[in-house]
Amino acid sequence: MTLRCDRLRATEGVILGLALAAVLLAGGLPADAGTAPPAEKPKYGGTFVVAIVNDPTTLNPATSSDFYVKIISGTVFDTLVNLDFNFNPVPRLAKSWDISKDGLTYTFQLANAKWHDGRPVTSEDVKFTVEQVLGLYHPSGGQYKDRIQEIQTPNPQTVVFKLKTPFGPFPVMLANDLYIVPKHVYQGTDILRNPARLTPVGTGPFKFAEWKKGDYVRVVRNPDYFMEGKPYLDEIVFKVASDAGARMLAFEKGEIDYLSFYMFPASEVERVRKIPGFRTTTKGHEIFGDILDLFFNLDKAPYNNLKVRQAIAHAIDKNYMLDKADYGLGKIATGPIPSSLPWAYTTEVTRYSHDVARANRLLDEAGYPKNDKGIRFKTTLMWDRTVPLFTKTAEILREQLKPVGIDLDLKPSDRPTMLDLVFTKRDFDLWVHGLSTGGDPAIGIQRLYLSSNIRSAPFTNASGYRNPTVDDLFAKAAANPDQKARVQVYHQVQKILTQDLPIIWLLEFSDNSAWRDEFRGVHEWSAMSFYSLGETWWTKGREKP
Amino acid sequence: MQHRLREFWKSYRRSIAGVVGFAIILALALVAACADLIAPANPFSLSRDSLRPPGAQHLMGTDDLGRDIFSGVVYGSRVSLLVGFLTAGASTLVGILIGGIAGYYGGKLDDLLMRLTEFFMVIPRFFLALVIIALFGSSIWGIILVLAILSWPMTARLFRAEVLRLKSQEFVIAARAMGCGDLRILFEQILPNALSPVIVNISVQVAYAIILEAGLSFLGLGDPASMSWGVMLANAQQFLRQAWWTATFPGLAIFLAVLGFNLVGDGLNDALNPRLKSRVIRIDSLKLEQA
Numbered sequence A: 001m002t003l004r005c006d007r008l009r010a011t012e013g014v015i016l017g018l019a020l021a022a023v024l025l026a027g028g029l030p031a032d033a034g035t036a037p038p039a040e041k042p043k044y045g046g047t048f049v050v051a052i053v054n055d056p057t058t059l060n061p062a063t064s065s066d067f068y069v070k071i072i073s074g075t076v077f078d079t080l081v082n083l084d085f086n087f088n089p090v091p092r093l094a095k096s097w098d099i100s101k102d103g104l105t106y107t108f109q110l111a112n113a114k115w116h117d118g119r120p121v122t123s124e125d126v127k128f129t130v131e132q133v134l135g136l137y138h139p140s141g142g143q144y145k146d147r148i149q150e151i152q153t154p155n156p157q158t159v160v161f162k163l164k165t166p167f168g169p170f171p172v173m174l175a176n177d178l179y180i181v182p183k184h185v186y187q188g189t190d191i192l193r194n195p196a197r198l199t200p201v202g203t204g205p206f207k208f209a210e211w212k213k214g215d216y217v218r219v220v221r222n223p224d225y226f227m228e229g230k231p232y233l234d235e236i237v238f239k240v241a242s243d244a245g246a247r248m249l250a251f252e253k254g255e256i257d258y259l260s261f262y263m264f265p266a267s268e269v270e271r272v273r274k275i276p277g278f279r280t281t282t283k284g285h286e287i288f289g290d291i292l293d294l295f296f297n298l299d300k301a302p303y304n305n306l307k308v309r310q311a312i313a314h315a316i317d318k319n320y321m322l323d324k325a326d327y328g329l330g331k332i333a334t335g336p337i338p339s340s341l342p343w344a345y346t347t348e349v350t351r352y353s354h355d356v357a358r359a360n361r362l363l364d365e366a367g368y369p370k371n372d373k374g375i376r377f378k379t380t381l382m383w384d385r386t387v388p389l390f391t392k393t394a395e396i397l398r399e400q401l402k403p404v405g406i407d408l409d410l411k412p413s414d415r416p417t418m419l420d421l422v423f424t425k426r427d428f429d430l431w432v433h434g435l436s437t438g439g440d441p442a443i444g445i446q447r448l449y450l451s452s453n454i455r456s457a458p459f460t461n462a463s464g465y466r467n468p469t470v471d472d473l474f475a476k477a478a479a480n481p482d483q484k485a486r487v488q489v490y491h492q493v494q495k496i497l498t499q500d501l502p503i504i505w506l507l508e509f510s511d512n513s514a515w516r517d518e519f520r521g522v523h524e525w526s527a528m529s530f531y532s533l534g535e536t537w538w539t540k541g542r543e544k545p
Numbered sequence B: 001m002q003h004r005l006r007e008f009w010k011s012y013r014r015s016i017a018g019v020v021g022f023a024i025i026l027a028l029a030l031v032a033a034c035a036d037l038i039a040p041a042n043p044f045s046l047s048r049d050s051l052r053p054p055g056a057q058h059l060m061g062t063d064d065l066g067r068d069i070f071s072g073v074v075y076g077s078r079v080s081l082l083v084g085f086l087t088a089g090a091s092t093l094v095g096i097l098i099g100g101i102a103g104y105y106g107g108k109l110d111d112l113l114m115r116l117t118e119f120f121m122v123i124p125r126f127f128l129a130l131v132i133i134a135l136f137g138s139s140i141w142g143i144i145l146v147l148a149i150l151s152w153p154m155t156a157r158l159f160r161a162e163v164l165r166l167k168s169q170e171f172v173i174a175a176r177a178m179g180c181g182d183l184r185i186l187f188e189q190i191l192p193n194a195l196s197p198v199i200v201n202i203s204v205q206v207a208y209a210i211i212l213e214a215g216l217s218f219l220g221l222g223d224p225a226s227m228s229w230g231v232m233l234a235n236a237q238q239f240l241r242q243a244w245w246t247a248t249f250p251g252l253a254i255f256l257a258v259l260g261f262n263l264v265g266d267g268l269n270d271a272l273n274p275r276l277k278s279r280v281i282r283i284d285s286l287k288l289e290q291a
Helices: A002-028 A067-076 A123-137 A141-147 A170-177 A244-253 A266-274 A306-315 A318-325 A356-366 A388-404 A415-424 A441-448 A468-479 A483-500 B002-013 B016-033 B069-105 B107-122 B125-136 B140-166 B170-178 B182-218 B229-239 B245-272
Strands: A047-052 A081-083 A089-091 A094-099 A105-110 A148-155 A158-163 A206-212 A216-221 A235-240 A278-281 A291-296 A377-384 A406-413 A430-435 A503-508 A513-516
Touching: A047 A067, A047 A244, A067 A206, A067 A216, A067 A235, A081 A170, A089 A094, A089 A170, A105 A123, A123 A141, A123 A148, A123 A158, A141 A148, A141 A170, A170 A441, A206 A235, A266 A278, A266 A513, A266 B229, A291 A388, A306 A356, A306 A388, A306 A503, A318 A388, A318 A503, A356 A388, A377 A388, A377 A415, A388 A406, A388 A430, A406 A415, A441 A468, A468 A483, B002 B016, B002 B245, B016 B069, B016 B245, B069 B107, B069 B140, B069 B182, B069 B229, B069 B245, B107 B140, B125 B140, B125 B182, B140 B182, B170 B182, B182 B229, B182 B245, B229 B245
Parallel strands: A047 A235, A377 A406, A377 A430
Antiparallel strands: A081 A089, A094 A105, A105 A158, A148 A158, A206 A216, A216 A235, A278 A513, A291 A430, A291 A503
16 A cells, blocks of 8 residues: 555656746746846857839839838938938948038038948949939939038048938938949949849848849848848848739748738737747837828818808817727827937827817807708718728728718728829818828928928828918928927927817827747837848857857 | 429429528528628728737628628628629620521621621720720729620520520411511510520529629629629639638628529529420410401
């Protein structure tokens, strides 16, 4: 009998021991999302598979602002500077720079970099890129032509930009568009047809290796990259995965390592977050600073009446919208400048609480009484039907305006028709759209409020807002390179605009990216993290390159 | 007339498919008619209870904006029936007219009309829908217009084949010899005898229209102001992995409705099959001159 008991105790002990070991193994070791890992040293090696929806149209980033061109070219080429989360410029091809006191002269010292074919990078390449490539073919090229008086190249390591008038956000502009391309490859050729645009020669952390159309683009590590020790990955493969469902499955199975915001809808975030081994983030997209806007056509009744606009602002429950349309991932917008531009943003503005009673009162005061069916007036709302966020917002708006007696007729539209009606014909009542702010109020924000920008090109001043005070303030702030001075001006602008309410700023909707936790150095500091894949490393790599 | 109906029902009853289909359609019609009584909520009202699985409070769960799916399915039946019948009606009228004229007159007119018919058959559906909706806006009437344009060729070809078959029959030759006008022959002599395939075709057209509407809505061209099953399916795409009920119930509804109309079509086909029935000759419209 004793023997049996002993044996039982022994078995129990073994079982307990195994159980304990299992618990320790499962729960004890540091795993994924929750706990912050200690600062790790990057390892070398590995292949990083990035999903893209279609082939890029070219691999010359100085001629295109297309996302698929930039995400690949961003690994093969460099800009002069990059931007961190707070929009401070960070050295890249330019190792240091100087701004003159009058804000008209920017002097950049170039790093000791080489092109992938061995030739050295010089200031001539920079001058050539701006004048012969970017200025002529890039969608933002006009801005460069308008602002730059002259580019000087006193020696191969120094390039000097002389501006016509001071422009505060000049470094932001450069970080966004100015990828330097080789003069010795493109000079004297037909830039847009040069075969080099398909087999690019750059300065970047990765070299172009191969491009199988419709399948993938592969880039491999540049061992001679001018930033010591970088990059870490052996190669990056940009895989074409056009079907959203298949793409998601491939990501979960481990065939794709990174889904950037373009390919990672907000509706999937919660679900992917719960799967161990994956990380998601909203950081690293600050360059966009998207705001979901409800535009009033100020030239059409009843929207020329401030009380009507205020009433609508009070009728809207932004918290519900944030919850349901953006899955609670973004933030409520309070004004024309998003909180992702912390230096310019302020909350000391006129706020409109969710107050249905007040909305009803304002509409009564404005002279739009309810008829016997409870309706004050009928109006239409237009939006781009291909964006689920906008569609949901439209449906929510319709329901939220019912209790205040506004009958909202929904008009989903295809993009070209919508742009034509809103900007060319100015034939709309209400328009919902998400617009990015481009990293600086002088780049993506002022375009919506300047009276000089009421024209038929898309994404200009759609509401038709005219306020000379605001025009002056924007002009003053744009010209000043001193960020501290600009802050006060932008604070004032926000106060005025939230009072005048030409637009209701609904949400700062989120952009989300996701990647497999085996990889680090993704979305860690850059305001445009998706174009900065040169710092990614693989946790299962080796110690030495 | 009573006798004919009873005869018809007796032969229709023999087809199990037909009876099942009829039951489904009847149930659908009842649901559509009594939607206000059956649905527990306004299908458009938003709530904070989003993506709740089916349960006591929401029989079929809720969607991402907290709307009750059961109410959506119930009210959606109205949209589907409206779209189905209006489309089938419009396309049948147009189809009979064009198919009839083509078949009866033959020759160059027939060639012309048949080329026209073929043109409408090969137009890519999606682009036609895009164009019409860009012109007329995303309303349910725009959708019905698109669907009618896409469906009439089927009826036209069917009716033309019938007309070709019948126009050489003795009673038609007799009518023409009597001096009856062409259109009168077409509508008083030929149509009643070609009615069976046309009626069967109507049933199939309704099913086809319901599926097409779902397809167009799924592609984002639907009317968001109407809570149709297709619009519900389109919305559910994003949540297939985490909320199966948002797609399954509207999908089942579409499946049942289409199945029902197809089965009714089968039943009608069996009941009206010309091989078993005797030919109807409209003697009363011919003025027989007693010699």
